[in-house]
Every structure is written in C-alpha cells, then in structure tokens.
Amino acid sequence: MPKLLIVDDESDIREFAKRFFLKRNIEVFTASGGIEALDIIEKENPDLVLLDVNMEQTSGVEVLKKLRERKNDVKVIMVTGVEDESVINEVNSWGVRGYIHKPLVLEELEKIVLAELVKK
C-alpha cells in the first residue's frame, strides 16, 4: 500500500484529504507542522509528501531544506498559496516533484498524487 504524508496546519485539510485518499487504498499519514512531519518521514518513509509552504511554525521550505540536508530524497510536492517566484526558485533547487496551487479541488489533486505514486 503506497504511503502518503499530508503536511498542513489546517486540520480540515488533513482530515478530509486523509479520508479521501484512504478510500483509494492509500496509507495516509498527517502532520500539522514541520517537526512532526520530519519525524513521520524518518519513521514511515512515505512514498510522497504533500508539503504546505505556508505554515505557522516551521515553513514547508525549511522542512524540505532539512530533509535534503539529511540526504533524504523523498518525493515532495509543495502546496503553495501564492505563486512567489523566489519560493519557486528555492524549492526547485532543492528538488521537488512540483508545486500545486491552493485552492485545489480534490479530483485534480487525486490525479497528481496517483500519477506520482504510480511512477514509483
């Protein structure tokens, strides 16, 4: 069963995304912040991480940076609110599968996520 980690400080997002992907036979983990996310990645080694850029404590960009510093090359998709060239440039250099733009309807997210998981 493929493993998906959803990192978002919005509980609604975590709850409903989890419910959605569970129905598709995907093992879903959620993290409400950067530190928690790093822990889960270490422990569970997910196939894909949906990483929110804009979080109250540790930002998605920092999480990504730490992961790469630890030589962890887990697949990451950044979830951004606002298209900001500087963020995109930074994220690109850290190696991400891509970035998606809030708000995004689940059907579209599903396509992206399934495509990434299939590539495994």
Added chain:
Amino acid sequence: MLTIVKGLSLSTFLISALLIVLMVFVLIKNSKSPVNLSFALVCLSAAIWLFSYSQAYNSSYTEEILFWFKVGYPGVVFIAITYLHFANVILKIKSTRKIIIFSYIVGFFMAYLIWTSNFIVNGLNEFKWGFYPKAGKLHPYFLMIFLGLVNAASAQIGYTYFLKRKEFASLTLQQLKYILLAFGIFTLASIDFIPNYGINILPLGFIPVTIFLSIICYSIIKYRLMDISLAITRTGIFLVVYSFVLGIPFAIAFGCREFLFILFNDNWWIIPLVSSTILATGGPYIYLYIQKQAENNLLKEQRQYQSTLRQASLGMGRIKDLKKLLQLIVHIVARAVRIEHCEIYLLHEASNQYVLKASKGRLKVDQVSVLPIDSILVKEMIKIKEPFVYDEINQRSHDYQDKNLSEIEQIMKNLDGALLVPSFIEERLIAIIVLGKKKSGKLYSHDDLAVFSILANQSALAIENAQFYEDMKKTHEQLFRAEKMATIGTMADGLSHQINNRLHAMGFIAGDALDTIRIKKKEALPEDIKIVFEDIEHSLDRIQDNVKRGGEIVEGLLKYTRKGEEGFSPVDLDKLFDASFEMAQFKIKVNEIDVVKNFNETTPQIYGNFTQLQEVLFNIIDNSYDAMVQRKNDLKEPNYRGRLEVNATKKGRKIEIVIKDNGMGVKEEDLNKLFAPFFTTKLSSKKGTGLGLYVIRQIIEENHGGKVEFLSKLGIGSETHLTLPIVTEGDDTKILS
C-alpha cells in the same frame, strides 16, 4: 487804478500758467497723438497771449507795455488757427490739410505784420484803468479772418455733432459736445477786441478762458478726452474753485466800481479788498465744500457702486461652489449697472483657453464659448492689465491704424462686449468678464471702469478660493481612495492566505463528500435516496466550482501587487504584443477583427517585466475584444468589423502605447469606477473577475512607475494609453553584467 491793472495782470498770469499746466498734461499723456498735439498748440497760443498781457498790465513804461502787447498779439491769431487745426484733427478731416497749412502761413505773416508795422496794432489806447493795444488800419480785416477761422472750426464740430452723429462712436460724440461748449465759451473772450477800438470795456476775456479750462478738464475726467486719467479730478476742482474765489472780488471790483464809487467815494476799493480777504479766508472751506459737492455729483455713480461692491465682496468670499460663485459675479455686475448681458470666461489651464462659465441676459447659442490664451486680445490684456472699452479700442484702432487693435476690436465685436474687465491674481489673468452695452445707452465712465476693476479682482480672489476648495475636495477624495486602495493592498496579502486556506479546505471537504456520494451511488439504492444523492452531488459540484473561481480572484488580486524591479529587462514591443495576442487567441477569432500595428523595429524597447506586461496587454486586448463582440451584438450595425489599433510614440524617456478599439465603449458614469477592483461592465460575470483594469493599473503605475489612462465613448470605442519607461544606457549595462 492800480488795483484793476494789477488784478488783470494777476488773473491773466494765473490763467496762462494753468493753460501751460494743461498743455503739459496733455502732452505727457500722449505727445504723438495729433489730437493731443493740436490741443496743446491751442493752449500754448492762449498762454502766450495771456502771459504777455499779464506782463503788459504789470508794466508802467509805455514802450515796455507796447512790447509785451505785440509779443502777445500773435498768440491771439494762433488761437484761431490752432483751434481750426484741432477741430479738423478730432473730426478726422484730412482734406483740409492744405488749408490748415495755409492758415499757419497767414498766421506767421500776421505776426510779422504785428511786430514790424502798425497795420494791426497801432500804439496804445489809454483808459482810466490802464493801457491797451490800439487797432491799426488792417485790424478789422484781421478781426474778420480771426472770427472766420474760429467760426469755421466751431461750425465743423457743430455740423458733425448735430448732423453726422451716425459716423462717430458715441464716446467721440460726448467729447465733441464738451469741446463745442468749451470753445463756444472761449469765443466770448472776443470781447477783448472791443477796447482795441477805444471803447472803454474791461478786457475780461480771461474769464471765459477759465470756464473753457474747467469744461475741458471736466470732459477729460468724465469722458477720457485725450486719455487723461482721473488724476486731475481734484486738481481740476481746485482750479475751478480758486478761480472763483479769486475771481469774485475782481468781478466786484470791475463790475460794480462806479456804483461803489458813488457809495464809498475814494474808499470804494475797500469792498473788493474785504470780499477777497473773506473769500481767501473761506477759500479752503469753500474748496472743501465744493469739492465734496462736485465729487458727490461727479462720483455719484461710484458711490452707489461702492455699496454694491461691499455687499458683493461679502457674499463672494463665502461661496465655495465655483459654479454658484460665477453666477453670483455675473448677477452682481448686471445688477450694479443695468446692462444688456454679462458673461464670465474662466481660465482652463489644461486646454489653454478661457471658457465661458456663466452668463446673464443672453441666449447661450449666440455666445462665443472660448477665448484662446494666445489670442491677441488675451495677450494685450495681460500686458496692459486694464479694462478694454470697445469705443476706445474702436477709436484708437482707426486713429493709429493699428492691426492688433483692429483685431481686438473684431474679437470684442464678436463677443458683443462693450467693456472687457480682466480678473487678475498677481500676474495671472484667471478670468475675463464681458459686459454688454448699458440698457440706458450711456457710456461706461471712468468710475465704472474703476469699480469693475475692483470687482473683477475681488472676483479673482473668490474664484481662486473656490477653485482651491474644489481642488482640495478632489484631492481629499483621491487621497481617501488611494488610502482605501493601499489598505486593500496590504490587507490583500494577509487576507488572501487566509481566504485561500479556507477555500482550499472547503474544496477538500466538498470534494471528499462528493467522492463518498459517488462511491455510494454505485451501490444498489432505493430510487428516492438516489434522487437525494444526485441533488447533493450537484450542490457539492457547485461548491467546488465556486472554490475554483474564488481562488482565481484571490490569485488575480495578489499575483501582480508585488513591487520592485525583479525580473525587469528590455522588452520588445513587437514580441510583447505577439505573446499577449497569442494568449488571447484561444478566445479571439483572428479573422473576425482587423489588427493594425503602428510600430516597428525602431520603436524603443520598454524596460519592464515581460510577464507582467504581457498580462497587461492580454487584459486590454481581451477587454477590447469583448467590447467589440458586445457592440456587434447590441448595435447590430450591418457593416461592422472590429478593429484593434496599436500605436507607440517615444516621449522623452518614456514610450506611450495607445491601444484603440472600436468596441462598445463605456458609459461616462462607469469610467471612474473602472480601475477599482471588482468592477466589471461585462454583462456576464462569468467573463471577467473585475480585476483586469485594477491589475493593469497596479502593474503599470505601481510596478513600472508608468501611467495608464483609459478613454472611452459609449457606442464609439475605447483607448487605453500606457506610458512606460524605455531602456536607457544604465538599464542595458545592468542587464549585460
């Protein structure tokens, strides 16, 4: 005996001095005008006559007396000649030039005869009161010529005044009336010829000359005869009063001498002496009294105006609404004097012209609506800073054959303005007040001009005040709007994240619910539950759709509000336009519209952010296309074909790009709202988010330091003007390094 002669001497001396003063006044004002010059000659001739006579009366030696009389007598001759000359000049009669010159020659010949022979002046007549020149053999002929010339001159003026009125401006006619009266009285001085023939009459000719002087002074003041200003009003009154104060004792002395002699014997002279003492003491009081009376009469109108003015200035200062103020000014002017019409033309700096803003008493249709700032009338008015009187301009343009003056005359004629009053603030002519003719048919007096000048300048202050107030109000509104926009800008950043997150969550919630429903639907369900599920499915679908659109709005709002020169580079207009047009092509059917590009490789490069500018051009092209489609559908013109025209012009260090379409255009009342976010005129709200023009302004003005202007006329089309910086050397090096 001594007293009479001394009195004559003093009086004639005084009058000759006054004549010289008047002559100098007239010459100082305008020594080139033939009218002033010939009048000065009249004064000079009379002054020579009276001065020499005063010297003769003052002397006790017969030889010396005769000498002075002979010096003065030619003055008498030349009074007649110069008067004729003056009359011909003021009546603009040119055909008599030779006659005038001949008269002068005759005059010099007579002067020669007087000095070298006894034909005209032959020794002295001795009267009880003193000596007087005796008429020679040819004196009767001399007298005939003299009276002939004087009467010819008066007849010419009289003829013009009474029978040829229509050919002259009303101002000139008024002047002629006073000239005729003045010289008519002057002619009475001819009684001085009687003692020449040994008849014992006192030579009191200086008295009519005094009256002549007073009348001329009066008409100078009242009717600007020979353009002399009001400055001599008081001098004039002073002269008149003192001639009377001093004249009365002499009149008593001369006129009632016989009678007094019977009453008081040898002491008769006490009466004139006492009366002169009393009058001299009372003189200043009498002067003040008469001055007051005279000014009351002379300046009666001015006094009336002053109260109107005071009321007006009180009222004007309070009015802050410019339109109302201008109406009030026009109203006040029309009320102060009953005039046919009155207009006010206000400076409109943007268009460099004076625009008709308020009027009274005339239909709008026949009024001149603008006066260009570079018209000769405005230029001259700024130079001269004085009111323009049509009659005067008319007269002068004929007198001097001046092209500028006749042009001004023509403009005033078109305005139907009898009087144009400038409204100045320091050096700035901010308004021109046009006054029509007075209903009474009277002329504008000097008092009128003074009063209207004051009124005009007070109006200028009030107008500036009102304009300032209106500008301030506008600035306030703009500031308020800008502040609102700035608040929206700062709030947008923080707010959009929040909204985005909410939308995102909402999308997930709806999406998951939809997902659940769709899975459940596949199972065998009772029909009624299936219908409920379908309804819910539809609702959730709609929620998702709205989430998407909400996201687009937030994105649009945020995407282009970032400042700074990040991503700035030289941009080719040609490439930019093509890229933008390509963006729009999924919607636009290219063969449906004409695209005209009026720029080429030589058009300077823009210095800016390509992506942002592409967004701008795309938005404009998109808007234009929608407007064209709307026009096609709404107006249903048979031969309509959309046309998009792009022009680029270099303007200093900027480039102006004008995108012009022949679409539907925008209603005037909507124009101001166009650049506010969330305003859209597109009928179907599906088509636009209402952010297009707002984003365009953000990109052009905030991010690029440029300018965007949108002009539109409903049913005709729209123009978007973009002013953007062009590439300079500094920008190039920045890019290369």
